[in-house]
Amino acid sequence: MEPAAVILSGGPASVYAEDAPSMDPAIFDLGLPILGFCYGEQIMAATLGGSVAHTEKGEYGPATLTRHGESQLLEGTPSDEQTVWMSHRDAVDRLPEGFTLTASTETCPIAAYENPERRLFATQFHPEVNHTAYGQTMLSNFLFKICGLEPNWTMDNLIEAKVAEIREHIGSDKVILALSGGVDSAVTAALVHRAVGDQLTCVFVNHGMLRKGEPESVEQVFAHEFDIPLVHVHAEERYARLLAGVTDPEKKRRIIGREFWKVFFEEAQKLDGVKYLAQGTIYPDIIESGARKTGGKASTIKSHHNLIPFPEGVRFDLVEPLDHFFKDEVRALGSALGLPDSMVYRQPFPGPGLAIRIIGEITDEKLTTLKDADFIVREELDAYNQRLFEQTGKRNSEHACWQYFAVLPSIRSVGVMGDERTYGHTIILRAVESTDAMTADWAKLPYDVLSKISSRVVSEVEGINRVVYDITPKPPATIEWE
Numbered sequence: 001m002e003p004a005a006v007i008l009s010g011g012p013a014s015v016y017a018e019d020a021p022s023m024d025p026a027i028f029d030l031g032l033p034i035l036g037f038c039y040g041e042q043i044m045a046a047t048l049g050g051s052v053a054h055t056e057k058g059e060y061g062p063a064t065l066t067r068h069g070e071s072q073l074l075e076g077t078p079s080d081e082q083t084v085w086m087s088h089r090d091a092v093d094r095l096p097e098g099f100t101l102t103a104s105t106e107t108c109p110i111a112a113y114e115n116p117e118r119r120l121f122a123t124q125f126h127p128e129v130n131h132t133a134y135g136q137t138m139l140s141n142f143l144f145k146i147c148g149l150e151p152n153w154t155m156d157n158l159i160e161a162k163v164a165e166i167r168e169h170i171g172s173d174k175v176i177l178a179l180s181g182g183v184d185s186a187v188t189a190a191l192v193h194r195a196v197g198d199q200l201t202c203v204f205v206n207h208g209m210l211r212k213g214e215p216e217s218v219e220q221v222f223a224h225e226f227d228i229p230l231v232h233v234h235a236e237e238r239y240a241r242l243l244a245g246v247t248d249p250e251k252k253r254r255i256i257g258r259e260f261w262k263v264f265f266e267e268a269q270k271l272d273g274v275k276y277l278a279q280g281t282i283y284p285d286i287i288e289s290g291a292r293k294t295g296g297k298a299s300t301i302k303s304h305h306n307l308i309p310f311p312e313g314v315r316f317d318l319v320e321p322l323d324h325f326f327k328d329e330v331r332a333l334g335s336a337l338g339l340p341d342s343m344v345y346r347q348p349f350p351g352p353g354l355a356i357r358i359i360g361e362i363t364d365e366k367l368t369t370l371k372d373a374d375f376i377v378r379e380e381l382d383a384y385n386q387r388l389f390e391q392t393g394k395r396n397s398e399h400a401c402w403q404y405f406a407v408l409p410s411i412r413s414v415g416v417m418g419d420e421r422t423y424g425h426t427i428i429l430r431a432v433e434s435t436d437a438m439t440a441d442w443a444k445l446p447y448d449v450l451s452k453i454s455s456r457v458v459s460e461v462e463g464i465n466r467v468v469y470d471i472t473p474k475p476p477a478t479i480e481w482e
């Protein structure tokens with residue numbers, strides 16, 4: 001394979017566990033530059049004669065890193081303190097011979113170490129996530145200065161390569177795509193359409209748990225503005241029957257995913273001669289769904305809708321042109337393909353939709369309540385983001401919200417409205433800053449924005465007497481509640 005370098009990524013295992021991924025020590029003697037972070041940092045130490053131990057308390061989220069002396073990897077980052085993102089319970093407690101300690105945090109005395117002569121570098125924190133303030137500088141140091149590579153991953157290069165790849169893959173055959181209205185399937189549709197034109201048909205399964213106004217806008221954009229053949233399937237009642245009484249989050253996801261494919265394939269089989277199925281699977285779906293393309297070593301955090309298998313007897317070949325892209329790259333690709341901003345900057349939305357934002361049983365009444373509250377949240381935070389965009393010229397500027405929505409928990413509380421006691425429902429506001437959904441921090445929204453959302457939700461949405469704000473980063477929480 002002639003690799004130019006090796007990056008040892010993070011992972012959920014403990015290096016000394018029986019089934020933990022291990023490394024042939026000879027890899028470190030190949031003379032290749034190697035960067036290990038998190039699990040990769042620990043396996044490097046354990047393999048080369050250092051050691052790893054459980055820490056008394058874990059370290060999750062932002063941490064303050066202090067540098068010690070010279071470091072090729074950390075060059076160009078502040079020499080005193082900087083913020084890095086941690087997510088670990090184990091840590092290296094003894095360095096292998098020949099290595100120098102280059103940074104620590106209060107909880108983690110060995111947070112970065114290196115052996116520049118052997119071109120081996122390691123960090124306990126995650127340089128690849130956006131919340132590590134100088135992570136990009138560190139990765140640039142590694143790739144361009146230490147390894148001497150060229151930065152040639154540009155959107156124009158990628159579109160050209162992807163279009164050629166899709167044309168070659170699909171030939172003159174027909175392809176279908178399940179459109180959800182979200183960024184991933186929209187960009188996939190635009191890319192596949194650019195490659196094979198009207199050989200593509202989009203199928204939109206409406207399960208009734210989309211946001212207010214969304215089914216209408218999907219039709220408007222794809223059928224009318226983009227002129228792509230679109231089948232809109234109304235499956236709202238079918239879903240309501242299946243989900244009645246179901247409260248377990250994974251069961252909801254399974255039912256919705258399975259039924260989605262049933263409905264989808266019923267439609268697909270009405271179309272003649274379709275050979276391919278294009279999907280908007282992106283890289284975080286694959287990582288977080290664990291087993292499939294990562295070779296079984298990533299831990300299953302949630303079973304993602306995108307990866308539900310085919311039903312028995314149905315065969316389409318998959319086309320997944322975005323499966324190596326992170327969300328921010330998918331947006332850049334969408335813009336470069338000429339998709340409108342409203343679509344490219346549309347928030348990510350989970351396949352199971354509002355079903356996983358209603359904690360407990362889903363009813364028509366709860367769906368209406370959540371749709372109405374969510375509409376207000378989006379209206380206010382769209383306006384807030386627009387104000388920030390006008391001030392900074394940047395879409396994902398500091399403090400802009402990346403994803404925001406309402407959650408309806410299954411609790412009631414006492415309130416007072418118009419001198420009357422109420423016993424109403426609560427709306428949870430979730431708003432996060434992120435670039436790729438792998439990590440996120442809660443958005444530091446101004447009080448007046450929070451206050452307006454709260455007063456509009458309680459006065460405009462029937463049955464709600466309380467609004468609370470979720471102030472947990474990911475990790476340890478996930479962005480969604482189920």
Ligand code: XMP
Pocket residue numbers: 253302303304305306348349350351352403437474477478479480481
């Ligand atoms: P979590 O909750 O895991 O979510 O932090 C990360 C991102 O993924 C979205 N999400 C999903 N997207 N199918 C999807 O296509 C799903 O089942 C699903 N669950 C979560 C979530 O909205 C966030 O942007």
